[in-house]
Structure formats: structure tokens, C-alpha cells
Amino acid sequence: MAGLDPQWLASLRASARLAPARPRLPLIAGDTVIGSVEPDFLSQIRLQPLSDGRNTLSKTEHSGRPAWRLLGEPTAALDALALALREAGLAHAWRDEQLAVADAQGQRIGSVERAVVRVLGITTAAVHLVGQAEDGRFWVQQRAWSKSNDPGMWDTLMGGMISGADTLASALERETWEEAGLRLDQLRAIVHKGHVDIRRPCDDGHGAGYVVERIDWHHCTVPDGQVPVNQDGEVERFVLMDAGEMLEKMHANEFTSEAALIQAALLG
Structure with a gap:
């Protein structure tokens, strides 16, 4: 079998570490940086002021540079912002799914609709499971x-994404059942193998999106007789591939870049 x-591989890894296509400003909730946006992106929407008359969303300064500040309880304010972006046609596919929003120390301060995390440059978390027969x-x-992202790949x-209600462990369990119809106790030797980090521009918000994501990945053995069922x-379907066929499809860019990074870490 030919190797990677x-x-x-160098090109794949470089594609996961790309600077924003255009400059971005910090997005602040209260006094905490939670993401980033293109300078005039949020000028396209209007939010209702707070009860004391202050603007819910405004341009400000943070550490000596321009920034956007969102006032009010973070989850409620982000919900209003997400709806405004949706009405303006600037949100991605709406999922009615809340993802966690954290501060710079990784402490959760609220949640936000999944459809707007990219345009707001909010860090997301995901989990993957590599299964071998x-x-x-x-x-x-x-x-x-x-699928709205990478259909047919x-x-x-x-x-899957780690929702605002999930831990890493609960997301692994839930997503394994929802996507593959398998319970964790049906699998053997489930081991956390590492993580990959993604930072790159994306098409959300008519090209104003920026992906910042940490993917924790695990490996397991799928015992004979256990067949994944979505x-x-x-x-679309599950198939068994030997390493050679998988490498061939990876080199042909038929795998998602996230899956290719994970499989390359395993095979390398």
C-alpha cells in the first residue's frame, strides 16, 4: 500500500490554517471577546435597544482597536442577533440548534444558534469517531x-458538532447513535486519539464567515456483526474501505478535509 x-498532506494541513480573507474585528459580549466579524458586516442589521436605551449592538474600542460590542445577557442577545442575521439573509442553514459560546479561558458564558457561528467567528467544537472492522x-x-456542507463526500x-447541552462524552454517545445507529457499549477499545484545529474562511454570510473549530477524535473497533445504520x-450510506482505497479517495479529495486530517493522523 502506498503511503500518504x-x-x-502539506497542502491539506495548510488549508486548515488559513488567515481570514479580509480583516476582522473582535466581537465582544459584555467585556469578553467571543468571536470576530468583518468590519461592516453587522452594520447591515438593527437590534432593539435595551430597556435603559443603550444600543444592544454598537461599534466600540477594545484594547486600543475597533470592535463590535453586544450588550445584555449573552444568550438572549445572541438569539436576537441570530434572528436579525436570518431576516437579513446572512445566516447559514437554520438548525434550531444551540452551540456553546465560551470566553478566552474556555468557560461557557452562553449559547448561540448554529447557523450564525461562522459569520460571527465563534469557536465551535466537534467530535469524530474512526471505526475499524x-x-x-x-x-x-x-x-x-x-447536507448543506460537503454533500456526498x-x-x-x-x-458531529458538540451542542450547547453536550459534553464531549455525551456528544460522542449521541452522535454515534444518530449517525451510525450504534451504541458505545457495542463497540470495543474506544480511545481518544487527539484533536485537530481548523481556522479558515468560509462562504457563510456571502463570504463573511470564518471557521474556528476544535475537533476531538476517537478510534474504536466495530465488532463483526455490528453494521452502522443511519x-x-x-x-447516504456506509461502506467498508481498506486503507489503500481510503488513501486513494483521500488523495483525490473525495473525503471532507476534516475527515482527511483525522485519517491522515491515524495512518501517518
Whole structure:
């Protein structure tokens, strides 16, 4: 079996560490930086003022540079901001799913609708599970063609966002069932293997988005007789691939970049 192509791997890793396409300003909730936005992006919307007449959203200064400040209880203020972005056609596909919002120390201060995390440059968290059959082949999924991101591309056995109500452990359990129809106690040797970090521009908000994400990934053995079956409509099919076929599809960029980074870390 041929190994990972060094030039392809270098390009893949570089694509996960890209600067914003255009300058961005800090987004502050209260006194805490929670994300970033393009300088005039939030000028396209208007929010109702607070009960004391102060602007809920305004340009300000932070550490000697321009910034956007969002006042009020963070979750409520972010909910209002998300709805305004949706009405202006600046949100991604609406999911009615809240993701955690944290301060610089990683402490949760609130939550926000998933559809606006990219345009607001808010850090997100995800979990993936790499599953190998007992003969060494890999269980991989083809993403549903209806997915808003990377439709029809190959992915790990399971990959999903960590919601505002989740811990890493509960997200691993929930997503493994929803995407693959497998319970963790049906799997063997589940081990946390590491994480990959993604920072790159994206098309959300007509090109104003910026992805900042940490993906924790695990590896397991799927015992013979256990076959993944999708439960939530987000997977087209599951197949078994040997390492050679998987590498071929990775080099052809048929896997999502996140899955390729994870599989490359395992195979390398």
C-alpha cells in the first residue's frame, strides 16, 4: 500500500490554517471577546435597544482597536442577533440548534444558534469517531446529498458538532447513535486519539464567515456483526474501505478535509 503523499498532506494541513480573507474585528459580549466579524458586516442589521436605551449592538474600542460590542445577557442577545442575521439573509442553514459560546479561558458564558457561528467567528467544537472492522478495514460514511456542507463526500464513521447541552462524552454517545445507529457499549477499545484545529474562511454570510473549530477524535473497533445504520437522514450510506482505497479517495479529495486530517493522523 502506498503511503500518504507528502505534498498533498502539506497542502491539506495548510488549508486548515488559513488567515481570514479580509480583516476582522473582535466581537465582544459584555467585556469578553467571543468571536470576530468583518468590519461592516453587522452594520447591515438593527437590534432593539435595551430597556435603559443603550444600543444592544454598537461599534466600540477594545484594547486600543475597533470592535463590535453586544450588550445584555449573552444568550438572549445572541438569539436576537441570530434572528436579525436570518431576516437579513446572512445566516447559514437554520438548525434550531444551540452551540456553546465560551470566553478566552474556555468557560461557557452562553449559547448561540448554529447557523450564525461562522459569520460571527465563534469557536465551535466537534467530535469524530474512526471505526475499524476486525479485519482492519475502515467503516466510512458518505454524507447525504441534502447536507448543506460537503454533500456526498466521504467522512469518518461519525462526525458531529458538540451542542450547547453536550459534553464531549455525551456528544460522542449521541452522535454515534444518530449517525451510525450504534451504541458505545457495542463497540470495543474506544480511545481518544487527539484533536485537530481548523481556522479558515468560509462562504457563510456571502463570504463573511470564518471557521474556528476544535475537533476531538476517537478510534474504536466495530465488532463483526455490528453494521452502522443511519438514524437521522444525514448519511447516504456506509461502506467498508481498506486503507489503500481510503488513501486513494483521500488523495483525490473525495473525503471532507476534516475527515482527511483525522485519517491522515491515524495512518501517518
